[in-house]
Amino acid sequence: MRDTPLTSDERARLPEFITHWARIGLSAQPIEHSAAERAIAALYAWAGLPKPRIVWAPCPMTALLSLILYSRLRHRGGADGSTIALALDRFAEPALDAAVPVEAHRQIRIAVEQAVAEALACVEALNGGWPAVAIDLARRGMLGVYAGAVSLPLRVSLRQLLMQPVRRRVRPLRALLLPTLRTAVEVGLSRHADPACFGAPRWLGTAALLDYLDRVLGLPLDRRFLDTVEGCGLFWPRDGLCFAAERPSYFNWDEAGQLHCAVGPSVAYPSGWSWWHRHGVPLPRQVIEAPERITPEAIRQAAPAARRVMLEHYRAGEPVAGIAAYLRDSGARPSLFVPGSRIRRRDRAPGRPRHRQCPALPARQEGDPHARRVDRRGIARSEKPACHDRHHRRASLEERVA
Numbered sequence: 001m002r003d004t005p006l007t008s009d010e011r012a013r014l015p016e017f018i019t020h021w022a023r024i025g026l027s028a029q030p031i032e033h034s035a036a037e038r039a040i041a042a043l044y045a046w047a048g049l050p051k052p053r054i055v056w057a058p059c060p061m062t063a064l065l066s067l068i069l070y071s072r073l074r075h076r077g078g079a080d081g082s083t084i085a086l087a088l089d090r091f092a093e094p095a096l097d098a099a100v101p102v103e104a105h106r107q108i109r110i111a112v113e114q115a116v117a118e119a120l121a122c123v124e125a126l127n128g129g130w131p132a133v134a135i136d137l138a139r140r141g142m143l144g145v146y147a148g149a150v151s152l153p154l155r156v157s158l159r160q161l162l163m164q165p166v167r168r169r170v171r172p173l174r175a176l177l178l179p180t181l182r183t184a185v186e187v188g189l190s191r192h193a194d195p196a197c198f199g200a201p202r203w204l205g206t207a208a209l210l211d212y213l214d215r216v217l218g219l220p221l222d223r224r225f226l227d228t229v230e231g232c233g234l235f236w237p238r239d240g241l242c243f244a245a246e247r248p249s250y251f252n253w254d255e256a257g258q259l260h261c262a263v264g265p266s267v268a269y270p271s272g273w274s275w276w277h278r279h280g281v282p283l284p285r286q287v288i289e290a291p292e293r294i295t296p297e298a299i300r301q302a303a304p305a306a307r308r309v310m311l312e313h314y315r316a317g318e319p320v321a322g323i324a325a326y327l328r329d330s331g332a333r334p335s336l337f338v339p340g341s342r343i344r345r346r347d348r349a350p351g352r353p354r355h356r357q358c359p360a361l362p363a364r365q366e367g368d369p370h371a372r373r374v375d376r377r378g379i380a381r382s383e384k385p386a387c388h389d390r391h392h393r394r395a396s397l398e399e400r401v402a
Contacts, residue, residue, distance in 0.1 A: 002217065003151035006161075013216055014161055021208035022169035024230055025201035028250050036232045040242055042224040047134040052242040053122045057115050059269035060197070060234045060245040061100060062108050064181055065092045066115035067236050067243050073120060084116050099180045101285055104272035111271055119241055131237040135198065142210065142221060149219050162212055163205035170201040172259050173248075176267060176275055176282075177201070177234070199232045199244075246270055254279055264289060281305045291316050296330035 033056065041051045057063035069087050088109060096105050147155065167174075181197070200207075207229040213219040214226075235244040249268045254260035258280030259267060265274035265285075276288045283306050286293040291313040299310045315325035326332070 001149060001151055002154060002219075005154065006157065010216055011161070014212070017162060017208050017212045017216075018165045018169070021166050021204050021211070025166070025170035025204045026173060026251060028248050031233060031244075031247055032231070036244065039224070039228040039231045040235065040237075040244065043135060043228045044131065044237070044242075046222060046224045047131065047138040049131050049134055050240060052131070052237065052240055053119075054242050054244055055115050055119050055122075057243060057245050058111050058271035059108070059273040060177055060181060061269075061273050062111045062115065062271050063234070063236060063243040063245040064197070065095060065108070065112045066119065067238070068092065068095075069112065069116045070119045070238075070241075070243075073116065084113050088112060088116075095183070099183045100273055103285070104274065107272045115243065119243070122241055131239055132198075135237055139203075139206070139225060142225060143206070145221070146210065146213060146219065150213070150217075158209060158212070163209050166208045167205045170204055172280075173201050173267070197234045197236050198228075199234045200229050202234065203229045256280075261288065278309050281309055283309060287313055296326060296332075299326060300330070 033054075037054045040054060044050065044052055055063075055066065057066055065088075069084065069092060072091065073083065073087055092109070092112060096108060100108060150158070207226050210221055211226055214221045214223065233245050233247045235242055246269065249270055252259065252261035252264075252266045256279070259275070259277035260279050261277065264276075266277040268274040274285075276283045276285050278288065284298070284302075287306075287310055294310055294314050299307055299314065302310055311323050311326055314323075315321040318325065320328065
């Protein structure tokens with residue numbers, strides 16, 4: 001077991017692996033399908049599974065929705081186009097409404113119908129089994145070999161020096177993909193589907209660690225896992241079938257390394273599934289591409305960070321723009337004229353108190369030993385100050401001692 005700390009030469013190679021695997025996670029290069037299919041087939045073989053049929057989708061959302069519909073329809077032994085369209089309306093449309101811009105619905109629907117029809121046509125895909133569990137167990141077995149060959153202090157050091165920096169580099173993309181896909185899973189009633197997705201950018205930290213162990217520390221490991229992460233995007237393994245997604249078409253970043261584009265999407269997939277950012281702040285599409293369509297109601301419903309950007313673009317180019325135009329159009333006023341102050345509406349309901357009132361308490365009676373006083377916040381406190389009670393207790397103790 002290796003229990004000595006990393007040497008200076010070994011530490012000097014850490015940035016090389018951080019940069020390499022972060023570049024893979026944020027790559028916008030098209031996936032080479034033949035090489036990716038060989039890598040996925042090798043991963044299946046590594047887990048003791050037969051070679052799968054690969055169904056490609058233009059984005060992870062299309063692959064996930066195709067998986068959900070395929071899992072629901074496959075037990076019927078097949079389905080025609082009308083059945084797929086009805087299932088898409090019933091189960092996938094709510095997920096699209098919750099996680100995908102309206103402009104991309106039509107393209108994603110067409111791609112999902114094609115992917116599901118191709119998957120249902122694969123007779124060899126109805127073999128049964130749980131490939132996602134088998135692949136994950138094989139990955140855990142490799143990590144078990146690593147845990148037995150490296151001491152705990154060195155594992156902690158490698159996690160801090162290698163795995164966490166890689167995950168921080170790809171966190172913007174992970175923060176976009178995984179919560180959005182999770183929303184689609186919850187809305188799309190995925191109890192009939194296996195929502196476990198593998199590949200980049202999810203496995204990048206583990207892949208960087210295992211690659212470093214193999215090439216620098218000399219721990220021999222099976223590289224089929226690494227080849228899959230390096231050559232593929234996200235994919236969902238099924239029994240005899242695998243739904244694989246393409247990489248993004250492009251990324252746009254600012255000087256600080258945050259997602260940003262002033263004229264269009266900051267991240268876009270071939271299917272039209274996109275996000276819009278301004279210096280790392282996620283925004284609706286119209287804020288970037290059509291700021292004249294920003295409404296006071298949309299500003300009120302936006303998150304605080306997005307609200308500030310929307311206020312900056314509100315009525316842009318007009319004589320009265322920004323916060324002044326919003327106050328004029330919405331009838332709101334700032335509670336304090338300081339940056340970041342909250343905005344209150346003038347149209348408060350008649351009779352509604354401005355501040356919370358103290359609860360009604362019984363009237364205080366003279367000479368009542370249990371009488372209480374109530375401060376302006378409605379919090380009851382003792383009749384005598386705490387300092388008086390403390391001195392009184394001390395004096396009583398001195399009298400008893402005397």
